[in-house]
Amino acid sequence: MKIRIPATSANLGPGFDSCGIALSQYLNIEVLEEAKEWKIVHTLGSDIPSDSTNLLIQTALKLAPDLSPKVLKMTSDIPLARGLGSSSSVIVGGIELANRLGNLNLSQKEKVQIATEMEGHPDNVAPAICGDFVVASYVDGQVYSVKHHFPLCDVIAYIPDVHLLTSESRSVLPASIPYKEAVQASSIANVMIAAILNGNLPLAGLMMEKDRWHEAYRKKLVPHLDQIRNLSQKIGAYGAFLSGAGPTVLILTPEEKTDQMVQELEKLPISAAINVMSIDQEGIQVF
Incomplete structure (x- = not known):
């Protein structure tokens, strides 16, 4: 069995903690064989556990504590701590692992509810499960979500070679904003x-x-945002925004503008990866 979970981008600017899209980069989990203890084969670095302390297995065992141990293979092209839903994809993968191995028969709605409770907000986990563009709210313990087709475009991810933890990025947000400003927002x-x-x-x-x-x-944590936004406006992209908590910036472009946008981004004096992606319309897949 193979499970594939897409990367995601949350917020899309003003859709804070509510809007998200699924993207064409993936976390892949393969169930290989029975084992005496849980083991995950991966090449994602020494920071990622290879045993039952891995978030994937911890998530699965919360839902199905009696699962028999397996050897799993994990591969991912979703960069860690960059604002592309790397931890959300693991949580969603763990829920699906428990669902399949534990025969839980969870509905899509139940998966979104469980993943949101674990993650704290739905904007990454909902599109990872459902695919495409999802608007969701998490109020009074209940998740409400709507999936819709996102208009056709290329998605360029500008991914700096620096980590920015969500906790650090959240620490700069105000505890409240004035009522009038909230209405405008x-x-x-x-x-x-x-x-x-x-x-x-x-x-x-x-x-x-x-x-x-x-x-x-x-902005002070991601000074490149304004530079990229100025470039995108000059070239004629649709828009540029922080992906999740950053530091990745996403640029939505018409297909004919993509090459020019990438060439301009490559000139920026920042060490970064530049990936051209599309919207993933399917969400999590099991093969």
Whole structure:
């Protein structure tokens, strides 16, 4: 059995802790054989446990404590601690591992609920499970979510060679913002979502760059955001925004603008990977 979970990008600017998209980079988990103890074969670095302390197995055992140990193989092209849902993909993978090996017969809705409770918010786990574009809320312990087709475009990820932990990125956010400002922030998010549903990426991208919830507070941690945004506006991309808590920046582009955008990004004096992706429409897959 093989399980494939897509990378994700959360927030999309003003859709803070609510909006997310699934992307065409993946965490792959393969069940190899029975074992006396859990073992994960991987080449992801010494920081990632190879035994039952791994988040994948810890998640699975929370749902199905009596699972018999297996040897698993884990491969991933989702970079760690860069704002592309690496930890969320592992949680989603652990839930699916328990679901399949423990015959839990979980519905998609139940998987989203469980993953959100574990992660704390739905904006990464929901698109990882459902695929495509998902808007979700987590209020009073209940998750409500809607999946919709995201308009066709290329997604360029500018991934700096530095880690930025979500906890660090969250620490710079204010405890509250003035009511009037919150109303403005909410209206920007509403227009962005409506534009996506209407297939209007130029308007959606414009709203993504007007976020009032988090990007202004995080700019000092990601000084390259403004540089990339200026480049994207000059070239004619739809919009650029922080992916999750950063430091990755996503740029949505028409296909004909992608090569030019990549060439300009390569000139920036920052050590970074530049990946051209598409929207993953399927979410988690089991083969």
